[in-house]
C-alpha cells in the first residue's frame with residue numbers, strides 16, 4: 316500500500332539566504348517530514364509506521380527519558396537533491412541511504428522505515444520544499460533522514476518506539492568556497508571505531524567520538540583527520556566525514572569495508588565509475604608505511620576523500636606526527652578532477668546516467 320502523507324504548510328515562510336552564504340548545514344528549510352513507529356502499542360496498525368506527515372519546521376516534543384537521549388539509539392543519513400541546468404530535480408541513489416539505515420538499525424536494535432515510506436517521505440518533502448532546492452552551480456538541497464528511539468525508559472534495552480524524520484538544508488561547498496584541496500592529519504592517538512563495534516553504522520556516537528580529534532586537528536591547521544585502525548594503529552580507515560582513496564605506485568586503492576568504516580554511497584559510486592574507466596580500484600588494507608614509502612619514492616600521486624557532503628575532496632598533504640607529506644604536486648590530481656566531473660555531471664543531469672542512479676522528482 317502506498318503511504319499517504321499529510322501536508323500542513325507553514326504560515327510563515329522563511330527568506331532563503333543567498334547561495335554565497337549557504338555554507339554547509341547552516342540554514343533549515345520551512346518544513347520537516349515525520350513518521351512514528353510504536354512496537355509497544357497494543358493495536359496491529361500502530362505496530363507499523365504511522366502518521367507520515369509534513370509539518371512546519373520546528374522543535375519536536377521528546378520525553379526527557381527517551382532512549383536516544385540516554386543510550387544513543389540514533390541513525391542518520393545524508394543525501395542531496397540536485398537541481399540540474401534543465402531545472403529538473405534528482406535524488407542520487409536514495410535506496411543506498413535506506414539500505415545503510417536499515418543495516419544500521421539492525422546493528423542498533425532499531426526499526427527503520429520500509430523503502431517505500433523512506434522514498435515517499437523524501438520525494439514528498441522535496442516537492443514541498445521545491446523553492447529551497449538551489450539552482451546555483453555547486454549547490455544542492457542536503458537531506459538529513461534521521462531515526463531515533465523515543466521510548467521513555469531507563470533500563471538499558473532497545474526502545475520500542477521510534478521517530479523517523481527528514482529535515483533539509485540548502486548547501487554549498489562543505490569546506491567553504493575556494494577550498495580546492497584539503498590538508499589532513501593522520502590521527503595517531505584517538506581511534507574512531509574498533510572491530511566488532513558500530514563503525515559501519517551512521518550513528519551519532521561515531522561522530523561524537525571524532526570531535527576531540529577533529530578539533531585538535533583544526534587548531535593545527537588541518538581540515539580533518541585520517542583515522543587508523545584501532546588494533547594496530549597502522550592501517551588506514553577513513554577520513555573524518557569521507558571515505559578515502561589513494562593513487563600510488565600506479566594503482567588506485569581504498570580500504571575494504573570490514574565493519575569499522577562507513578559504507579559510503581559516493582565510495583560505491585566511485586568504485587563503479589573507476590571500473591567503467593578501466594581504472595579498477597583495489598579494495599585492500601593500506602598501511603601507513605606503504606604511504607610513507609610511496610611518498611619517499613615520489614609515487615604518492617593522489618589522495619582524495621569521497622562523501623555526500625564533500626563530494627570528491629582532493630588532499631594536498633598529510634601530516635603525520637608533525638611531519639608533512641606532500642601528495643603529488645600539492646594540487647588537484649587528474650584522477651580526482653576526472654571523477655569529480657563524471658560524478659557531478661550525472662548528479663546534475665548533465666551526462667547520461669548509465670547505472671540509473673538518479674531518481675527524478677516532480678516538483
Ligand code: COI
Nearest residue numbers: 393394556622623624625
Ligand atoms: C555526508 O557526507 O553526508 C556526511 O554524512 C557527512 C556529514 C556528517 C557532514
